[in-house]
Amino acid sequence: GENVEQHPSTLSVQEGDSAVIKCTYSDSASNYFPWYKQELGKGPQLIIDIRSNVGEKKDQRIAVTLNKTAKHFSLHITETQPEDSAVYFCAASIGRDDKIIFGKGTRLHILP
Amino acid sequence: GAVVSQHPSRVICKSGTSVKIECRSLDFQATTMFWYRQFPKQSLMLMATSNEGSKATYEQGVEKDKFLINHASLTLSTLTVTSAHPEDSSFYICSAARSGTGYTFGSGTRLTVV
Numbered sequence: 001g002e003n004v005e006q007h008p009s010t011l012s013v014q015e016g017d018s019a020v021i022k023c024t025y026s027d028s029a030s031n032y033f034p035w036y037k038q039e040l041g042k043g044p045q046l047i048i049d050i051r052s053n054v055g056e057k058k059d060q061r062i063a064v065t066l067n068k069t070a071k072h073f074s075l076h077i078t079e080t081q082p083e084d085s086a087v088y089f090c091a092a093s094i095g096r097d098d099k100i101i102f103g104k105g106t107r108l109h110i111l112p
Numbered sequence: 113g114a115v116v117s118q119h120p121s122r123v124i125c126k127s128g129t130s131v132k133i134e135c136r137s138l139d140f141q142a143t144t145m146f147w148y149r150q151f152p153k154q155s156l157m158l159m160a161t162s163n164e165g166s167k168a169t170y171e172q173g174v175e176k177d178k179f180l181i182n183h184a185s186l187t188l189s190t191l192t193v194t195s196a197h198p199e200d201s202s203f204y205i206c207s208a209a210r211s212g213t214g215y216t217f218g219s220g221t222r223l224t225v226v
Binding site for chain 2: 001032034036042044046089101103104105
Protein backbone atom coordinates (compact mmCIF):
# COMPACT_ATOMS: atom_id res chain seq x y z
CA GLY A 1 0.00 0.00 0.00
CA GLU A 2 0.93 3.65 -0.01
CA ASN A 3 3.50 4.78 2.50
CA VAL A 4 5.61 7.73 3.56
CA GLU A 5 9.19 7.24 4.72
CA GLN A 6 10.78 9.85 6.97
CA HIS A 7 14.39 10.32 8.02
CA PRO A 8 16.07 10.76 10.39
CA SER A 9 14.07 9.48 13.34
CA THR A 10 16.08 11.63 15.73
CA LEU A 11 18.02 14.81 15.00
CA SER A 12 20.12 16.92 17.34
CA VAL A 13 21.13 20.37 16.15
CA GLN A 14 23.08 23.15 17.83
CA GLU A 15 20.97 26.23 18.47
CA GLY A 16 21.32 28.60 15.54
CA ASP A 17 22.20 25.88 13.05
CA SER A 18 19.88 24.47 10.39
CA ALA A 19 17.85 21.27 10.54
CA VAL A 20 16.75 19.22 7.55
CA ILE A 21 14.21 16.39 7.58
CA LYS A 22 13.54 14.31 4.49
CA CYS A 23 10.57 12.26 3.34
CA THR A 24 9.74 10.08 0.39
CA TYR A 25 6.34 8.91 -0.74
CA SER A 26 5.11 6.06 -2.88
CA ASP A 27 1.84 7.27 -4.42
CA SER A 28 2.60 9.16 -7.62
CA ALA A 29 -0.89 10.69 -7.43
CA SER A 30 -0.12 12.45 -4.14
CA ASN A 31 -0.53 16.18 -4.57
CA TYR A 32 -0.52 17.66 -1.09
CA PHE A 33 2.36 17.49 1.38
CA PRO A 34 1.93 19.05 4.82
CA TRP A 35 4.40 19.17 7.69
CA TYR A 36 3.26 19.05 11.29
CA LYS A 37 4.89 19.87 14.59
CA GLN A 38 3.71 17.94 17.61
CA GLU A 39 4.53 18.81 21.19
CA LEU A 40 4.08 16.35 24.01
CA GLY A 41 0.44 15.57 24.76
CA LYS A 42 -0.91 17.80 22.02
CA GLY A 43 -2.35 17.34 18.57
CA PRO A 44 -0.22 18.05 15.48
CA GLN A 45 0.02 21.65 14.35
CA LEU A 46 0.46 22.47 10.68
CA ILE A 47 3.64 24.46 10.16
CA ILE A 48 3.90 24.52 6.39
CA ASP A 49 2.52 22.68 3.39
CA ILE A 50 3.18 22.44 -0.31
CA ARG A 51 1.17 21.33 -3.28
CA SER A 52 2.42 19.45 -6.28
CA ASN A 53 2.38 22.42 -8.62
CA VAL A 54 5.08 24.17 -6.58
CA GLY A 55 8.70 23.17 -6.05
CA GLU A 56 9.51 25.24 -3.00
CA LYS A 57 7.75 27.26 -0.36
CA LYS A 58 9.14 29.39 2.44
CA ASP A 59 7.68 30.92 5.56
CA GLN A 60 10.22 32.86 7.61
CA ARG A 61 12.66 30.28 9.06
CA ILE A 62 10.81 27.30 7.60
CA ALA A 63 10.98 26.07 4.02
CA VAL A 64 9.80 22.98 2.20
CA THR A 65 11.07 21.63 -1.12
CA LEU A 66 9.35 19.10 -3.34
CA ASN A 67 10.79 16.92 -6.07
CA LYS A 68 7.87 15.15 -7.75
CA THR A 69 10.05 13.20 -10.12
CA ALA A 70 11.98 11.64 -7.30
CA LYS A 71 8.92 11.60 -5.01
CA HIS A 72 10.64 13.25 -2.11
CA PHE A 73 10.15 16.39 -0.10
CA SER A 74 12.13 18.03 2.66
CA LEU A 75 11.65 20.41 5.58
CA HIS A 76 14.33 23.00 6.30
CA ILE A 77 14.45 24.97 9.53
CA THR A 78 17.07 27.69 9.70
CA GLU A 79 18.41 29.57 12.73
CA THR A 80 16.97 26.95 15.05
CA GLN A 81 15.72 28.00 18.46
CA PRO A 82 15.00 26.00 21.65
CA GLU A 83 11.25 26.19 20.99
CA ASP A 84 11.79 24.29 17.75
CA SER A 85 12.39 21.15 19.82
CA ALA A 86 9.45 18.83 19.10
CA VAL A 87 8.44 15.89 16.94
CA TYR A 88 7.94 16.71 13.28
CA PHE A 89 5.81 14.66 10.92
CA CYS A 90 5.65 14.80 7.17
CA ALA A 91 2.51 13.62 5.41
CA ALA A 92 1.20 13.04 1.91
CA SER A 93 -2.27 12.92 0.45
CA ILE A 94 -3.41 9.62 -1.00
CA GLY A 95 -6.47 8.39 -2.78
CA ARG A 96 -9.51 10.35 -3.84
CA ASP A 97 -11.06 10.94 -0.44
CA ASP A 98 -8.46 13.42 0.76
CA LYS A 99 -6.78 11.06 3.18
CA ILE A 100 -3.30 11.89 4.35
CA ILE A 101 -0.82 9.42 5.78
CA PHE A 102 2.08 10.30 8.01
CA GLY A 103 5.74 9.51 8.16
CA LYS A 104 7.05 8.00 11.38
CA GLY A 105 8.21 11.32 12.73
CA THR A 106 11.50 13.01 13.60
CA ARG A 107 12.32 13.99 17.14
CA LEU A 108 14.25 17.25 16.87
CA HIS A 109 16.43 18.34 19.78
CA ILE A 110 17.87 21.84 19.75
CA LEU A 111 21.03 21.86 21.84
CA PRO A 112 21.96 24.99 23.82
CA GLY B 113 -8.50 30.25 11.01
CA ALA B 114 -9.97 26.78 11.00
CA VAL B 115 -10.46 25.37 14.50
CA VAL B 116 -11.26 21.80 15.47
CA SER B 117 -12.37 21.16 19.02
CA GLN B 118 -11.95 17.69 20.51
CA HIS B 119 -13.38 16.48 23.82
CA PRO B 120 -12.59 15.13 26.26
CA SER B 121 -8.86 15.78 26.40
CA ARG B 122 -8.34 12.98 28.89
CA VAL B 123 -10.52 10.07 29.95
CA ILE B 124 -9.99 7.09 32.20
CA CYS B 125 -12.48 4.25 31.96
CA LYS B 126 -12.88 0.77 33.29
CA SER B 127 -12.27 -2.22 31.10
CA GLY B 128 -15.46 -3.29 29.36
CA THR B 129 -17.09 0.14 29.27
CA SER B 130 -17.55 2.44 26.28
CA VAL B 131 -16.12 5.89 25.73
CA LYS B 132 -17.30 8.56 23.31
CA ILE B 133 -14.96 11.19 21.87
CA GLU B 134 -16.31 14.25 20.09
CA CYS B 135 -14.73 16.23 17.30
CA ARG B 136 -16.25 19.54 16.23
CA SER B 137 -15.29 21.95 13.50
CA LEU B 138 -16.02 25.32 15.08
CA ASP B 139 -15.93 27.79 12.24
CA PHE B 140 -16.33 25.72 9.12
CA GLN B 141 -18.28 22.78 7.76
CA ALA B 142 -16.42 19.53 7.34
CA THR B 143 -17.98 16.92 5.10
CA THR B 144 -15.06 14.65 5.87
CA MET B 145 -13.27 14.10 9.13
CA PHE B 146 -10.52 11.64 9.94
CA TRP B 147 -9.74 9.68 13.09
CA TYR B 148 -6.20 8.73 14.03
CA ARG B 149 -4.64 6.75 16.84
CA GLN B 150 -1.17 7.39 18.16
CA PHE B 151 0.73 5.12 20.53
CA PRO B 152 3.60 6.54 22.62
CA LYS B 153 6.56 7.66 20.53
CA GLN B 154 4.91 6.48 17.35
CA SER B 155 3.32 8.13 14.37
CA LEU B 156 -0.34 8.84 13.73
CA MET B 157 -2.13 5.88 12.22
CA LEU B 158 -5.28 6.56 10.25
CA MET B 159 -8.18 4.55 11.64
CA ALA B 160 -11.11 5.70 9.55
CA THR B 161 -12.57 8.38 7.35
CA SER B 162 -15.82 9.84 8.63
CA ASN B 163 -18.26 11.06 6.00
CA GLU B 164 -21.23 13.23 6.87
CA GLY B 165 -24.48 11.37 6.32
CA SER B 166 -22.92 8.05 5.38
CA LYS B 167 -20.99 5.17 6.85
CA ALA B 168 -17.40 5.63 7.83
CA THR B 169 -14.64 4.02 5.82
CA TYR B 170 -12.28 2.01 8.00
CA GLU B 171 -8.63 1.27 7.34
CA GLN B 172 -7.50 -2.30 7.11
CA GLY B 173 -7.17 -3.93 10.52
CA VAL B 174 -9.46 -1.49 12.32
CA GLU B 175 -12.55 -3.13 13.80
CA LYS B 176 -15.59 -1.12 12.78
CA ASP B 177 -17.77 -2.74 15.45
CA LYS B 178 -15.33 -1.72 18.13
CA PHE B 179 -14.67 1.82 16.95
CA LEU B 180 -18.05 3.27 16.10
CA ILE B 181 -17.98 6.48 14.11
CA ASN B 182 -20.92 8.78 13.63
CA HIS B 183 -20.86 11.92 11.51
CA ALA B 184 -24.35 13.22 12.05
CA SER B 185 -23.77 16.81 11.00
CA LEU B 186 -21.32 18.90 9.02
CA THR B 187 -19.62 20.04 12.20
CA LEU B 188 -19.61 16.98 14.44
CA SER B 189 -18.07 13.53 14.27
CA THR B 190 -17.91 11.13 17.20
CA LEU B 191 -15.77 8.09 17.87
CA THR B 192 -17.04 5.55 20.40
CA VAL B 193 -14.63 2.96 21.69
CA THR B 194 -16.85 0.08 22.71
CA SER B 195 -16.01 -2.55 25.31
CA ALA B 196 -12.69 -0.88 25.89
CA HIS B 197 -9.67 -2.93 26.96
CA PRO B 198 -6.26 -1.82 28.25
CA GLU B 199 -4.74 -2.33 24.80
CA ASP B 200 -7.10 0.38 23.50
CA SER B 201 -5.30 2.91 25.68
CA SER B 202 -3.88 5.44 23.27
CA PHE B 203 -3.97 9.02 22.04
CA TYR B 204 -6.90 9.52 19.66
CA ILE B 205 -6.86 12.51 17.32
CA CYS B 206 -9.38 13.78 14.82
CA SER B 207 -8.84 16.07 11.88
CA ALA B 208 -11.00 17.89 9.40
CA ALA B 209 -10.24 19.02 5.90
CA ARG B 210 -11.15 22.51 4.80
CA SER B 211 -10.76 23.58 1.21
CA GLY B 212 -7.81 25.89 0.77
CA THR B 213 -6.43 25.54 4.27
CA GLY B 214 -5.51 21.89 4.46
CA TYR B 215 -6.14 19.68 7.44
CA THR B 216 -6.76 20.93 10.96
CA PHE B 217 -6.27 18.61 13.88
CA GLY B 218 -8.00 18.48 17.20
CA SER B 219 -5.98 18.59 20.39
CA GLY B 220 -6.35 14.86 20.96
CA THR B 221 -7.87 12.61 23.62
CA ARG B 222 -5.71 10.56 25.94
CA LEU B 223 -7.66 7.37 26.69
CA THR B 224 -6.56 5.16 29.56
CA VAL B 225 -8.40 1.91 30.14
CA VAL B 226 -7.87 0.40 33.58
